[in-house]
Amino acid sequence: MARVVVDVMPKPEILDPQGQAVANALPRLGFDGITAVRQGKHFELEVADDVDDATLAKIAETFLANPVIEDWIVRRVEA
Template sequence: MARVVVDVMPKSEILDPQGQAVVGALPRMGFSGVREVRQGKRFELDVEDSVDDATLEQIASTLLANTVIEDWSVTRLPESDQA
């Protein structure tokens, strides 16, 4: 078994209202210095070792991300991080 992480983020040119809301709230809560926040999604998949990178990329691009407005990345975690 392998643990795979798929991170999905809005493309840089896409407005991120949730991120903007966080940036607006931080100063009201006494936090300063944060200029931008982008909110995305993280998927963790436990897959058989036989699942190749091309299949994982197809899963990410067809099911987990809307490629029109989102970028994504697939990362296989080292075994030491899978505890």
């Protein structure tokens, strides 16, 4: 078994109102110096050893992310 991380982020040109709301809250909470926040999704998959990279990319592209509005990255990490 391996752990695979898939990070999904809104594309840069897509408005991210949630990230903006977080960014706007930070100064109110006394945290200065944060100029921008973008909010995405982080998936952790426990993956059998025979699942290849092409399959993982297909999972990310067709299901975990919507490529119309989101970018995705697949990483294998040490469990």
